[in-house]
Amino acid sequence: MTATTAVRVTRTGRSSAQGRAWEVAIDGAVVGSLRSGEALEVPVDPGHHALRVQAMRYLASPECSFEAGEGQGVAFSCRARAQHPFIVQRSLIWLVASLVTHHAWIRLTPDEVDERAGGVSEPAGVSEPVGVVRKDPGLRTLPRLPRPMPESNGEPVLTVTELTKRFGHRTAFSEVSFEVFRGEVFGFLGPNGAGKTTTVRTLGTLIAPTSGSATVAGIPLSPENGVEIRQRISIMPEAPGLYLRLTVAENLEYFAGLYGLHHPRTRISDALEAVNLGDRAGDLCGGLSKGLRQRVGLARTLLSDPAIMFLDEPTSGLDPVAAREVHDLVDGLRQKGVTIFLTTHRLDEAEKLCDRVAILNTTLRTIGSPADLRAQLFKSALMVRTLKPLDEPDQFFTSLPLVESWRSMGEGTYELSVSDPRAAAPEVTRGLVGAGADVLSIGEAQHSLEDVYLELINEDVEARRP
């Protein structure tokens, strides 16, 4: 497990708004507030982060990015800048001036080494380091933010063990076991009726499992833990389910209230920015295209900063352009280290977006990265195309020592099973030329995730035949 480090933010000096608390946000999530003379310490994971201090919501806030190293703390000071003498405090003129001068009101600067924080790394993107914090009367430590790491770090966010759900005699899914790690995009594939949505609903505590166990975001799956689990995760069902008579912002405001979020406006604004809908907050959802509604649904799932996001067929029914936009958004979330559980039956989508995939057809058929699954199911092969069909293909291919077997894929097209395509290709080429064949192409056979999927699903179909 990776060690966490600490960010310390200290508010120094006296300001015109001494009594008013300033909000401190890390990576867009408000982590606490500061009054004059107070300090705040927040544990974060090592990596790149953004710190923002805001005095009033309508004032632009200073923000700086920093790199937190393992075991190395980072410290910042913030204080109000000196105001122009002619500007009357708390007056309308002062407010307007603050808006015009943007973040000139608060000075946010990195501190020198802070022993208690375990040493300060050099912050990126900021300059002019100022003095060390001297006064620290009100240090408070907040719980660690559930922010995922940018890359998978081996820590499971979701552990499922032999989970089964039956509706009477019908089995939705049976003895399903897998783990999803922090920061990964996990694809859950399967045909219609395979049990994908039921699995998501079960893990989201909407449905009680018949047997088996699971740990969701660190909490054992049980009816008693329903509220706590739902607080830590978010689910976007296949249809985003928006209130069409409400605006985008009103929809998000409703859900922010249901999650009991503090400072919902900041969260809503951040979520809308994340899905590139910052300028559509006032639009009625009923007037949005299907693709835009899906983006609002994604923004809604981001609101609560979940430990894991469940996206149930997020591109279902979207046109290619809208689907591409959703792909880009999911890809963007992956870059930011958000853990995503993606159910889909679109194999191109899974191949493009997912780090690992599981194929479900009531039971879990396989699990692994797309490349691993291809390697597991398909032997290495060469695809050979000749201008005319070979006269004696069997005699020819069996004479080549590196070719294990072959099959015809159509007129003049052959698939050769080989253990090492790179070694076999020159031998096959030489043999074909020597035999007088006109070679059009020789290349390594590429199996897609679709081939893997069809292979496994077809096996099931075959097995069910009497």
Next chain:
Amino acid sequence: MKGLDATRIRAVVRKELRDYRRKRAIVASMAILPVIFLLEPVLTIFVVPPSATGAALAQNLILPILYLLLIPTVMPSTLAAYSVAGEREQGTLEPLLTTPIRQQEFIVGKAAAVMIPTMALSYAVYGLFVAAVALFAHRVVADAFFHQSAVILALFLLAPLMAGWAIVVGMAVSVRASEVRVAQQLGMLASLPPLGVIILLAVGTIHPTLLVALAFAGGLLVADALALRMISGMFDRERLVTGAKAV
């Protein structure tokens, strides 16, 4: 109630009220229904012959007052019936159930969102009616009307209880109904029991006294509490999402 989160309940109420405001049919029906129910009592009060005396005059005045009780009984049933079935029909129920909201918070929030406009409109109409009687009715009729203080008090006391009954029954129907139209039609049946009592009072089978009003209010309160408890038991996430009860 212990363990309920006021923020979540407020969120439900605020969203519901916003939704009502944006739906013209709801605004129109909420505006028209009280006016319709107000017309009959107003006309009755103004056509009562001032020469009538005693029991005949009292009977002529009690009926329109009781008629006003139909406003909080009938008005919320449509909204309450829409509360869950409507969410299901527009596909918003599942996203809502994926949030940390508890079933009791959902029910209380939805019920409060129906109760607020219902009571605001009911009391506004009652105020208008009382003001109209005080200002425009014949002095003899007005005096006789205000002499029925027990009945007027019962009107104000029973209105929220009648509304509460209509709301919880409407919501109970809504939880189980497969579609909104069915829920709304069945929800209207919720107003039948209180309506029956009003009819019995109107035809003189039950004599309207303060004691009767208090007994009726007590009975309604118990019925409301039991119905609320019942609906909490019916609100099963699995059933709402899949249509099948958790095994």
